[in-house]
Each structure stands twice: as C-alpha cells, then as structure tokens.
Amino acid sequence: TQQVAQAAPAVTRTQPEAPLPAPTAQASSAWSMQIASQPTAESAQATYQDLARRYGELLGGRGVNIVRAEIPGKGTYFRVRIPTSSRADGIALCERYKSVGGSCFVSK
Numbered sequence: 001t002q003q004v005a006q007a008a009p010a011v012t013r014t015q016p017e018a019p020l021p022a023p024t025a026q027a028s029s030a031w032s033m034q035i036a037s038q039p040t041a042e043s044a045q046a047t048y049q050d051l052a053r054r055y056g057e058l059l060g061g062r063g064v065n066i067v068r069a070e071i072p073g074k075g076t077y078f079r080v081r082i083p084t085s086s087r088a089d090g091i092a093l094c095e096r097y098k099s100v101g102g103s104c105f106v107s108k
Helices: 041-054 087-099
Strands: 032-038 065-071 075-083 105-107
Touching: 032 041, 032 087, 041 065, 041 075, 087 105
Parallel strands: none
Antiparallel strands: 032 075, 032 105, 065 075
C-alpha cells in the first residue's frame, strides 16, 4: 500500500472559542477602536479575551478584528481592534472605554 502524507495547513487562530463574539467586518465603515497591540497573534487573542471579560458591557456584541501590522524598526505586531460604525461611534466608544479604565484610540 502507498502512504500519502498530508501536511495540515498552517492556520493562525485569531478568534477565540465561543462564547466570545466572532470577528466582524463592517462594510459601511473602516473605523475601529484599537485596544491593544501585541507581538504575536496568540498574545493578541489572549489580550482580547482578557479585555472582553473585563469590559464586556462595552465590547460585547461588537466583534473583534486582529490585524497584522509591520512596524518599521520593531517587526510584526497584531492589533486588537473593535469595529465601529463610524468615526463618531469609535470616538464615543473609546471615551466610554477610557472612563471605565481602558486604553484605546480610534483609527481607520
């Protein structure tokens, strides 16, 4: 018999298991609130899970996008971003997030 070796595709998991929200893409807006940036996808995911537990009342139901970014002189980082419907929505959410102890900024 002939054996065929199949390599599993390389998959970087950037989404937590349920019950945390699935990543969402809001076609109507490119704006988001960035809440963290980490050197690995795994640490970005762990940071998101921690922040989602701590600030679930603000982050719940909004989804998350973990975006890979090349930072000159520093290497690759993974940005943890919460999608918003507009710049104004992002600013309002970020202000509320800061008022309860979070750190954030709004970006495209």
